[in-house]
Amino acid sequence: MAEGENGTILGQVSIDVLAIRPGNNAFTLNGLLAPSRETDLPVIGKFFSAYLNGQTQTVKVFRNQSSVKKAIAMDLTISGLSMKANLDGIETKLIHQVNVLNFSIEFDLVHVNKVYVTGQLSVFFELPSNIHMKFKALRTSINFTMHFNDKPSMGQMILHDLPVEHNQTTNELFISFNKQELIVLNDASFKEFAANLVLTTNASIMIEGLAAALAEVRIGNITLSNIPINDTLHLVGYNEFDNGLLNIDNIDLIGAISCQALALRVRTQIINPSVVNILYGGRLSLDLCDIVSGKSLGLVNIDPFYLQLQDNITVLDAEESVFV
Numbered sequence: 001m002a003e004g005e006n007g008t009i010l011g012q013v014s015i016d017v018l019a020i021r022p023g024n025n026a027f028t029l030n031g032l033l034a035p036s037r038e039t040d041l042p043v044i045g046k047f048f049s050a051y052l053n054g055q056t057q058t059v060k061v062f063r064n065q066s067s068v069k070k071a072i073a074m075d076l077t078i079s080g081l082s083m084k085a086n087l088d089g090i091e092t093k094l095i096h097q098v099n100v101l102n103f104s105i106e107f108d109l110v111h112v113n114k115v116y117v118t119g120q121l122s123v124f125f126e127l128p129s130n131i132h133m134k135f136k137a138l139r140t141s142i143n144f145t146m147h148f149n150d151k152p153s154m155g156q157m158i159l160h161d162l163p164v165e166h167n168q169t170t171n172e173l174f175i176s177f178n179k180q181e182l183i184v185l186n187d188a189s190f191k192e193f194a195a196n197l198v199l200t201t202n203a204s205i206m207i208e209g210l211a212a213a214l215a216e217v218r219i220g221n222i223t224l225s226n227i228p229i230n231d232t233l234h235l236v237g238y239n240e241f242d243n244g245l246l247n248i249d250n251i252d253l254i255g256a257i258s259c260q261a262l263a264l265r266v267r268t269q270i271i272n273p274s275v276v277n278i279l280y281g282g283r284l285s286l287d288l289c290d291i292v293s294g295k296s297l298g299l300v301n302i303d304p305f306y307l308q309l310q311d312n313i314t315v316l317d318a319e320e321s322v323f324v
Helices: 038-052 187-199 238-243
Strands: 011-014 030-033 059-061 076-078 095-107 115-125 136-147 155-167 172-184 202-217 220-236 246-258 261-271 276-280 284-289 296-302 313-323
Touching (some): 095 172, 095 220, 136 220
Parallel strands (some): 095 276
Antiparallel strands (some): 261 313, 284 296
C-alpha cells in the first residue's frame, strides 16, 4: 500500500483469496501501517493525521512493491478507506507530566492491610509533532505501579474507565477517582514511604505503567491503548508542621492514674501542608519525650487519626498518660 503522491510505502496488506466480479467490487483488507524506511515516518504521520481529520487522500495498492514498474491487475486506486479505530502500541511518550492534585488515604476498618485512595490527578497529553488533529478525551483507564527510593514496587493502582475533564487549550486532563484500592505490593517499602512523608519535608515516588484513552475526533471515537506512563511525583511532607502549622490549643488535666502518672486531654490544630491527606488512619500512638534528655514521658493516643485536605485545619483530640 503506497501513498498516492510520491509512492512512499505506507504498509502492507494481504489478500488470501481474490475474487472480482463484473461491476463494482468491495474488498476488506487487513494490514499494518509500517514504512519500509525509518525516513518515511513523517509521511506515515501526515497520512494518519489526514485520516483522523477526515481529509480525502489518494492511496494505491500494488502487487509486491510500488517500485515494480509494470504493476498490472492489482494496480488499483482506493476510493474509500476505513481503519479499525483501536490504535494499539502507541510507544511514543504522549503523557508528559503527571500531577497529584489531592490524594486521600483511607485504611480499612476491618482489613487493616487494605488501603483505599480517593483523589484527583492531572496529566498533560500531547500527540507526536507530525500528527495534527483536534481531539477531546472522554474516558481513560490507568494501571501503574509506584516505587520509592529505587526499592521494589511498593504499590499498584488500577483505575478503570474513568470520565475525563479535558482542557483542550492546554491539553491537560483531569481525572477524579473515589475509594480505589491501593494494592500494597511491598509492606516494608510502603512503611518507609509513609515514614518519610511524616518525618521529612518532601517525599518522591516514581510511577510507571500503561494508560488507555477514549477520544473523540472528527471521524468519530478512537481508542488509544498501551500509552506508557513514566514520571516522578514530588509530595510535600508533613514535617512542614515545624513551620507553625501545628498548634496545641489547650491541655486539660483529666485526673491522676496513679501517684506517678497523670491523664491529660490535648486539643491540637493542624494545617495540612501536603496534597496527601488521611480520611481514616486508625489509632495513632506517639511517644512524648523530654527534648533535653530524650526520656519518654508517656504516650499520646489519637483515635481516630485523620487529616483534612491541604491547607485546611484539622482539630484532633488526644489523650495522654504523662509520668511524673
